[in-house]
Amino acid sequence: MIPELILVLASAALVEDQPPVNGADDLPLDVPPVPVRVPTPDYPRNAIRRELSGRTVACFTVDKRGRVRNPQVVQSSNDLFSKPTLKAVRKASFKPARRGNDSVAANYCRTFRFSLEQR
Amino acid sequence: MLFVTLIAAALAAPGGASDTARPSAGISAAGGTGSRTVIGPTNTFLADGSMALLAGDYAEGVRLTEIGLRMAKSDSERSAAFSNLCAGHIKLEHFDLALEQCDLALELKPNQWRAHSNRANVLLNLGRLEEAEAAVEAGLRIRPNSQTLLRVLDAARLERYRPTVTVSDDP
Numbered sequence: 140m141i142p143e144l145i146l147v148l149a150s151a152a153l154v155e156d157q158p159p160v161n162g163a164d165d166l167p168l169d170v171p172p173v174p175v176r177v178p179t180p181d182y183p184r185n186a187i188r189r190e191l192s193g194r195t196v197a198c199f200t201v202d203k204r205g206r207v208r209n210p211q212v213v214q215s216s217n218d219l220f221s222k223p224t225l226k227a228v229r230k231a232s233f234k235p236a237r238r239g240n241d242s243v244a245a246n247y248c249r250t251f252r253f254s255l256e257q258r
Numbered sequence: 259m260l261f262v263t264l265i266a267a268a269l270a271a272p273g274g275a276s277d278t279a280r281p282s283a284g285i286s287a288a289g290g291t292g293s294r295t296v297i298g299p300t301n302t303f304l305a306d307g308s309m310a311l312l313a314g315d316y317a318e319g320v321r322l323t324e325i326g327l328r329m330a331k332s333d334s335e336r337s338a339a340f341s342n343l344c345a346g347h348i349k350l351e352h353f354d355l356a357l358e359q360c361d362l363a364l365e366l367k368p369n370q371w372r373a374h375s376n377r378a379n380v381l382l383n384l385g386r387l388e389e390a391e392a393a394v395e396a397g398l399r400i401r402p403n404s405q406t407l408l409r410v411l412d413a414a415r416l417e418r419y420r421p422t423v424t425v426s427d428d429p
Contacts (some may be wrong), residue, residue, distance in 0.1 A: 166418075177425055179425065180423050182421035182422075184412060186413065187415045187416065187421055188412060188415060188423065189418065190409065190419070210340035218372070225394055241262065243305050248427075249426070249427060250426050250428055251424070251425055252423065252425075253421070253422075253425075254421060254422050254424075255415075255420070255421055255422075256420045256421075256422055257418065257419060257420075258417070258420055
């Protein structure tokens with residue numbers, strides 16, 4: 140009884156950690172998506188004014204052609220950072236994931252850290 | 259030299275006024291001219307001086323403003339003149355002199371937000387970052403949404419910080 144309960148909880152945690160799924164299955168990949176170009180988000184001017192550092196996590200699907208689909212900011216320390224994150228992610232490109240010889244869609248997350256370093 | 263060409267040197271209106279409804283206006287961040295509305299200036303030397311400054315003829319702007327200052331009839335006009343002299347001297351890179359002029363402008367009229375902006379600009383150029391930020395904040399208390407002041411604040415922040423964004427696969 141107890142091992143089953145642990146198993147259920149563990150799988151629930153896994154599901155929660157998954158990025159939004161949009162056309163990608165959960166089967167294991169032989170090669171995950173490889174970033175070709177992920178532009179750096181602009182540091183929001185308002186955040187600089189307010190001396191804010193922060194972090195965002197953006198999740199999306201990389202489709203069979205390496206294009207970003209359904210990008211979403213799933214975590215953000217401040218909404219100010221979400222918009223530039225999404226803008227950058229939308230412009231990203233990847234080599235698609237592979238399963239065997241096939242290109243397949245895959246879910247993918249990236250973390251963006253915005254920091255103000257003292258000069 | 260820091261930000262001389264990037265930051266607005268706000269010009270006080272000869273009537274000691276706000277951006278739009280009184281004579282003169284402000285210099286844009288890149289040093290170009292902003293909108294100008296000249297409505298019956300009471301001191302033509304101050305008005306001509308501010309126009310010369312807006313046109314980028316800083317030496318002439320300072321000369322005319324100094325004449326206008328001698329003819330000024332009120333503390334408000336004198337404060338505007340000192341603030342404009344401060345702006346002109348910033349552009350001429352006479353920062354110590356500019357600071358004196360801004361201080362005089364604020365002595366006469368402490369709520370002159372343009373003088374606070376110019377003063378912040380001078381202090382930034384002198385590398386006195388904390389004082390520059392305090393000057394911006396003083397100006398923002400008077401004119402909270404002034405884009406001119408916010409540009410100076412941006413410059414101060416960028417002088418203090420290097421904004422960086424790193425990307426990783428780590429959660």
